[in-house]
Amino acid sequence: MAADIDEQPAGYARLLDSANAAAIAHVAAVVAERRPRHVVFTARGTSDHAALYGAYLTEIRLGLPAGLASPSVVTLFGARPDLSDALVVGVSQSGGSPDLAEVLRSARASGALTLAVTNAPGSPLAETAELSIDIAAGHERAVAATKTYTAELLALLMLIEGIRAGDGVLPAAEREALAALPDLATRTLADDTPAQLAPRYRFARQLVTTGRGYAYPTAREAALKLMETSYLPALAFSGADLLHGPLAMTDPEVPVLAVVGSGPGGRSMGEVLPRLGERRADVVVVGSADVPGATRLAVPEVDERYAPLLDILPLQRLALALALTRGEDPDAPRGLKKVTATM
Known part of the structure; x- marks a missing residue:
């Protein structure tokens, strides 16, 4: 756990590097072009808290209604909510929880734009979604998630600010501010x-x-x-x-x-x-x-x-x-x- 915690500044830098930033910018541009009317997040455990952060960002920065889905609505009760105008985002470090994949599968069938934010790009969640973002946190050794949580936060921040920009490219001032995060994390x-x-x-x-x-x-x-x-x-x-x-x-x-x-x-x-x-x-x-x-x-x-x-x-x-x-x-x-x- 100590090693995972200490790796977070490097994880920030890795996610902010040109290749990963460009991949997130591409996803943001696709979302912006589709113009969803609301955003629904689905997650469990630690990732649920990252999703809650994403919901705050969505409502404050994009002005779109956002909320967290209850997976059991789909998996236990068999409901199929109409999410045709929504962006539905599954957030999961492993991408391996069947209920989250089922929510995205149902949402996609109803016409939603679906996105997986995960540390496992080959996972069932990523394969189910139309779009995916690799949070690039690397292998997390401890059971208690630390570095994957903050990587999810940063990926969601970059995504939502990229959607706000329209073309996925963050303004120069935003990029400069984000670039300071690895050093600030090291100091902290x-x-x-x-x-x-x-x-x-x-x-x-x-x-x-x-x-x-x-x-x-x-x-x-x-x-x-x-x-x-x-x-x-x-x-x-x-x-x-x-x-x-x-x-x-x-x-x-x-x-x-x-x-x-x-x-x-x-x-x-x-x-x-x-x-x-x-x-x-x-x-x-x-x-x-x-x-x-x-x-x-x-x-x-x-x-x-x-x-x-x-x-x-x-x-x-x-x-x-x-x-x-x-x-x-x-x-x-x-x-x-x-x-x-x-x-």
């Missing part, structure tokens, strides 16, 4: 604060993660990593949803990881943090925002769209360090396999 991973923080949670019985907008998928993915590797019950909430009731469960015995950036989503957390303070919750702030008096996992400031590619890195390292601190083996989580086949 060099900070040893996550390992120092892990003993603080050694005996925690539950934990809450929270964030808004682009940060919400990060909160959900962080909660999943903690559950997978440390078996620590972790509940993820949108900052807005946290105020609608779950706030009551927070207290000094329930740690809170709050993902807070410098954009609109981060600023909106200004309503949440004081309420957590009233509950005397044990709060650690993750991100670029400077919150006076708060313990921080600091991340370089970038455009809020890019922040999920950096914010998750210290949280992955925290999950790794916490598993080791609690005497667990993060490379062999009990009951988990690299590919989970569901229908």
Whole structure:
């Protein structure tokens, strides 16, 4: 897991190189020409959080309605939704889950434009879809996904910005900003604060993660990593949803990881943090925002769209360090396999 985490800056650079960028630009141009009226994502597990990030990008940057499909609608209940005007995107590191392939097969039969975003270009998912993007993350050794998750994020970002451009080619300013990500990721991973923080949670019985907008998928993915590797019950909430009731469960015995950036989503957390303070919750702030008096996992400031590619890195390292601190083996989580086949 440690090796996979450390490979992420190189993975960013690889996906941004000319050949991979050109392949994503081609797919983006095809999608832009087809002019879908809405976008539906389908995914499971970690990839579901990448898909949620893609849905935020789609609605904010493209102005198109977006949502996440429930595969069981097709596979268990036999429904065949009319997706003739949609782009349907399957996101999966392995591309091997039969239910995701079935969703794309059904969508394509109804006239949808289908796209697979996967680390396995020869997988059933990629073969089912009309279009595919190889996230080029390389072999991921650990069961808990890390580098494939961030590669999915970056591929979706490049895809959606390419669709927005119309011809798939990102504006020069966008390319320049993305080119800085590998170095920023290296800087983020060099900070040893996550390992120092892990003993603080050694005996925690539950934990809450929270964030808004682009940060919400990060909160959900962080909660999943903690559950997978440390078996620590972790509940993820949108900052807005946290105020609608779950706030009551927070207290000094329930740690809170709050993902807070410098954009609109981060600023909106200004309503949440004081309420957590009233509950005397044990709060650690993750991100670029400077919150006076708060313990921080600091991340370089970038455009809020890019922040999920950096914010998750210290949280992955925290999950790794916490598993080791609690005497667990993060490379062999009990009951988990690299590919989970569901229908």
